[in-house]
Amino acid sequence: MINYFKRKMQEGTPCIGTFSHLGSETAMEALGYSGLDFVIIDGEHGTVGAETVQKLVRAAKLHTMTPFVRVRDCSRGSVLSMLEAGALGLVVPQINTVEEVRKLIQDSRYYPEGSRGVFIGANGGYGFEDFAQKGLQSYFDVCNRETMIFPQCETAGCLEHIEEIAAIDGVDGIFIGPYDLSVALGKPGQFADGKFTAAVERIKAAAKAAGKIVFTYTTDPNAIKEYFARGFDAVALNVDVALLISLVGDVIRKARSD
DSSP, X not given: OOOHHHHHHHXXXXXXXXXXXXXXXXXXXXXXXXXXXXXXXXXXSSOOOHHHHHHHHHHHTTTTOEEEEEOSSSSHHHHHHHHHTTOSEEEEOOOOOHXXXXXXXXXXXXXXXXXXXXXXXXXXXXXXXXXXXXOHHHHHHHHHHHOEEEEEEOSHHHHHTHHHHHTSTTOOEEEEOHHHHHHHTTOTTOTTSHHHHHHHHHHHHHHHHTTOEEEEEESOGGGHHHHHHTTOSEEEEEEHHHHHHHHXXXXXXXXXXX
């Protein structure tokens, strides 16, 4: 059980990923060949359930592309089902309070860091991976070390408490949801507005002060280098289905223009 994204973060290597909505194992394997560092399987806005997620995770792991899942909500059931499906990290939307994040950590971490229910599943080879055969605490320790938790800052409540949330033990980083955050600030889609940019800088500063990862989402590939220059550690570029349409559309337009 190796989280290659986490290794890259420890080495200071900026990472690029995308969201996945296609729900296809072949498409997921193809993304792995593309050179992406991570993929976020979208269980919030997407239509995939735990059974499909498990298949997609397996396809992602054929390469060193780290599979994360954005869960539907921060409930215990949502968290456990995606961890048992093999996700190496969770992006958790619609966080509003510090208490929600503390409970999230409890539900997602094994003893002694939390109270996650015991099950040796896909990430432990159902008990046959080497680290899972060295006793229960060995299994707990590896899962706790390799599984990453990212509260998504996109609500007024999360922004209000971001410094405290970012500093919580067990939080690996903060994912900025720009669209919902702009709506929460009363500036929908106005990403150049001073109120929005100040909020983003506050979130980034809180994560950095706590020694945590900060990453965000964009639909503009040209913005990625700028985000890295501004101190972001990772960027999720668009959604796989949108990238497919865009890239094939570019090919068709070029062919017809020629």
